[in-house]
Amino acid sequence: MDEEYQELLGLHDLSFRQAFVRFVCQAPEVLEAMNSAQVEAPNFQPSTKTIIRYWTYNKHPRWPVIAEPRKWAFDLTREIKAKYTRVRGKTRVVRKARKASSPEVQEYYLAVFGRYEALISQLAMGKLVAKGRDRPIAEETLIPSVLWTYTHTRVGIESCTLGRTNTRRWIQVAEGLRIYHPSKLKDEACLPKQAGSGRPKKYLWDEAYDALVLKLGQEGFPETGAELVSMFLDCFQCMRGASVPDAEQARTWLKNKKTQLWRRVVDGDG
Missing domain, CATH: 1.10.10 (Arc Repressor Mutant, subunit A)
Structure with a gap:
């Protein structure tokens, strides 16, 4: 049994949040990058909570399932200049300046987003499957693996919800997301269909x-x-x-x- 298979088996029957914490936040490369960043920048105190809450701001509701690790790392670590405004003839600071973070901090973010991207790819390829409910009392149903490849799909890690965005609006389509390994599902109808050897479908x-x-x-x-x-x-x-x-x-x-x-x-x- 290879290492990847064992790792994926460990995510079976976990909520999406639990799977995210185990696969992303507790990954060896993320923990190593976290320690390196704290040595170079003692004031930088990342944690599982800060990682999960990062993508819940109004500007970017929930995490997009299509990750762009290098772009996010740059946005989070680039230098931000101070912003001022005039109020009754006096200058007031609206936003303080922030220096560009160290390379170690950038590597930390790349490690986090890289692992997140790997988790989503497992769902997109059918190596893991997810289930959820379209309303609170509904029966849990399989989330189509193709949803994990949509550009506008968003996932609420803390709330275990899946949805779509239309411009800036968040529309929830499933809640109570749980992760499963296909080999452990008893209902074979829930397993993702394997591609045949014939000609691929056009539609x-x-x-x-x-x-x-x-x-x-x-x-x-x-x-x-x-x-x-x-x-x-x-x-x-x-x-x-x-x-x-x-x-x-x-x-x-x-x-x-x-x-x-x-x-x-x-x-x-x-």
Whole structure:
């Protein structure tokens, strides 16, 4: 049993927050980088709590699942100049100056974000799977692995929630996120589908439909078939690298493959 497999097994049946703490905050390279940073910058006191709370500011609601480690490390450690304002003829400091942090601090942030990116990649590849609920009393369901590749997907580490952002608005689509290892799930229907050896599909219909189900659970059902088709196409647009069908293809697929849903929206059935 290799080291990576053992590490992933250790995350089975943990909440997303617990998995994040174990995989990211307690990773050997992160702890080593933390110690190096504290030696060079004694006033720098990072902790699990500060890591988790970092990405909860209004400017950047929740952590994006697509990490950009080097950009974040630069933003966090670049020099910030003082800002002043005039109030009743007197100069007042709005923001104090901050010197650029040491290379050791930059390496610390790179280690944290690098591990976070590795965790998300395991979910995107299906080496780990996540489950959540679209509402508090709903049954726990599998989170489609493709959601972990969406540019606008956000994850609340402290609250164990998953959502999407539309401009600056946070829309929750699942809560109570838990991490599982596929080999330990008894229900094989919950396992991510393995790619076959044949020709790859042009359109990821099933994956986009999974995303549509989450979208409907959060936003409610549309009033017309055209709106449903538009929502379905939006799911394709958000899937990185996926081909997008035209509206007529999407309408035909929904009418033929998801007849009950189509009738519910168009005819008011069900």
